[in-house]
Amino acid sequence: MDSLTLVCTVSLLAGGLYWFVCILGSAEQKGKHAVKLSGGSIERQHVQENYNQYWSFFRRPKEIETADKVPDFVDTFYNLVTDIYEWGWGQSFHFSPAIPGKSNLESTRIHEEMAVDLIGVKPGQKILDAGCGVGGPMRAIAKHSGCNVVGITINEYQVSRAKAHNKKAGLENQCDVVCGNFLQMPFDDASFDGAYSIEATCHAPKLEEVYSEIFRVLKPGAMYVSYEWVTTELYNGEDPEHVEVIHGIERGDALPGLRSYSDIAEVAKKVGFEVVKEKDLAKPPARPWWSRLKMGRIAYWRNHILVTVLEFFGIAPKGTVDVHEMLFKTADYLTKGGETGIFTPMHMILCKKPEKQQES
Ligand SMILES: C=C(CC[C@@H](C)[C@H]1CC[C@H]2C3=CC[C@H]4[C@H](C)[C@@H](O)CC[C@]4(C)[C@H]3CC[C@]12C)C(C)C
Numbered sequence: 080m081d082s083l084t085l086v087c088t089v090s091l092l093a094g095g096l097y098w099f100v101c102i103l104g105s106a107e108q109k110g111k112h113a114v115k116l117s118g119g120s121i122e123r124q125h126v127q128e129n130y131n132q133y134w135s136f137f138r139r140p141k142e143i144e145t146a147d148k149v150p151d152f153v154d155t156f157y158n159l160v161t162d163i164y165e166w167g168w169g170q171s172f173h174f175s176p177a178i179p180g181k182s183n184l185e186s187t188r189i190h191e192e193m194a195v196d197l198i199g200v201k202p203g204q205k206i207l208d209a210g211c212g213v214g215g216p217m218r219a220i221a222k223h224s225g226c227n228v229v230g231i232t233i234n235e236y237q238v239s240r241a242k243a244h245n246k247k248a249g250l251e252n253q254c255d256v257v258c259g260n261f262l263q264m265p266f267d268d269a270s271f272d273g274a275y276s277i278e279a280t281c282h283a284p285k286l287e288e289v290y291s292e293i294f295r296v297l298k299p300g301a302m303y304v305s306y307e308w309v310t311t312e313l314y315n316g317e318d319p320e321h322v323e324v325i326h327g328i329e330r331g332d333a334l335p336g337l338r339s340y341s342d343i344a345e346v347a348k349k350v351g352f353e354v355v356k357e358k359d360l361a362k363p364p365a366r367p368w369w370s371r372l373k374m375g376r377i378a379y380w381r382n383h384i385l386v387t388v389l390e391f392f393g394i395a396p397k398g399t400v401d402v403h404e405m406l407f408k409t410a411d412y413l414t415k416g417g418e419t420g421i422f423t424p425m426h427m428i429l430c431k432k433p434e435k436q437q438e439s
C-alpha cells in the first residue's frame with residue numbers, strides 16, 4: 080500500500096468515525112437517532128404517498144379552507160416531521176429568543192418556564208398543555224412548577240414518544256398525555272387550574288374554537304398563556320415578497336393561514352377572557368430567535384446527505400428526503416420572516432377566565 084492510499088484510507092476511516100460518533104451519536108442525547116427516522120404512525124411504505132398528499136393540500140388551496148379537514152392534515156404533517164424535529168432540534172418543538180452565554184437548551188427551558196410563571200399556579204395544581212408535541216415543555220414546566228401537567232396532541236405517535244420521555248425522566252406520575260383534538264377536548268368543564276399553549280394554536284383553522292375550548296375547561300379565575308405565531312405590524316399584504324415568505328411558512332408548517340397579531344386579543348375577549356397582558360417576546364432587547372435556525376445551515380446540508388444515504392439503503396422510509404427538503408426550505412422562510420420582522424412565533428397573550436361568568 081503506497082502512502083497516498085494509506086492517507087486516503089485513514090482519512091476515510093476517521094471521517095466515518097466522526098460521522099458515526101458526532102453526527103449519528105449526537106442526536107442520541109435528544110432521544111432520536113438518525114437510523115431510527117420513521118414516518119410516525121404511518122407505515123413506512125406509505126410515507127411518500129402521505130407526503131404527496133400533504134403537499135397536494137397546498138396545490139388545491141380550497142381543501143385547507145375546509146376547516147374540518149385541518150386536524151387530519153396536521154396529524155399527517157406531524158407523522159412526517161416528528162422524528163426529524165426530535166433528531167435535528169430536540170424535544171421542544173418551538174423557538175425561543177437567543178440568550179447570550181446560554182445554550183439553546185437553556186434558552187428553550189427559560190422560555191418554557193416563563194409561560195408557567197405567568198399563569199401563577201401552585202405546586203400540586205393541574206394544568207393543561209394544549210398542543211403538547213413530544214412533551215419537552217411539559218417536562219420542564221412540571222419540574223419547575225411542581226404542577227401536574229396534562230398534555231393533548233392530535234398525533235398518536237407524539238403521545239407514545241411523550242409518554243416514553245416522561246417515563247425516562249421519572250415524571251410519568253406528574254405528566255399525562257392524551258391523544259385528541261384541542262377543538263373538542265375530552266375534559267370536563269372547569270377542571271384545570273391553568274393552561275398554556277406553546278406555538279400550537281396556530282394550527283387551528285379558527286382561533287375562536289380552540290380558545291373557547293380552553294376557556295371551558297378552566298376554573299373561574301384561572302389563567303391561560305399562549306405563544307402565538309402571527310404576522311406583525313410590519314407585514315404588508317400588498318408586498319409580493321412578504322406574501323411569499325408567509326405562504327412559505329404556512330406550507331412548511333401545516334398552517335391553515337397565519338393570523339395577524341391584532342386578531343389575537345380580540346378573539347380572546349370574544350370567548351370571554353380578560354386580557355391581562357400581550358407582548359411580542361421577539362422584540363428587542365430580545366435576541367433573534369431565528370439565529371439558531373441560521374447557524375444550523377451547515378448541519379442541515381450534512382443532515383440532507385445523511386437522510387439521502389439512509390433512504391437510499393432503505394433504512395429511512397422513502398419520502399424522508401422530500402420531507403427533509405421541505406423543512407430545509409421552511410427554515411429559510413422562517414429566517415426571512417424573522418429578519419424582516421414581518422413574522423413572530425412568540426406573540427404572548429396572557430388571559431384570565433373571570434371569577435364570575437358574564438351574562439351572555
Ligand atoms: C411550531 C412549529 C415548529 C417550529 C420548529 C420547532 C420547526 C420549524 C422548522 C423546523 C426545522 C427546519 C429545518 C430542519 C433541518 C433541515 C433538519 O436537518 C433538522 C430539523 C430542522 C432544523 C427542523 C427542526 C424543527 C423546526 C425548527 C410549527 C410547525 C407550528
Ligand SMILES: C[S@@+](CC[C@H](N)C(=O)[O-])C[C@H]1O[C@@H](n2cnc3c(N)ncnc32)[C@H](O)[C@@H]1O
Pocket residue numbers: 150153157170171172173209210211212213214215216231232233234237259260261262276277278279280282283
Ligand atoms: C409545533 S408543535 C408544538 C408542541 C409543543 N407545544 C412544544 O412546544 O414542544 C404543535 C403541536 O400542536 C398539536 N396540535 C395541532 N393541532 C392540534 C389539534 N387540533 N388538537 C390537538 N393538538 C394539536 C400538534 O400535534 C403538535 O403537538
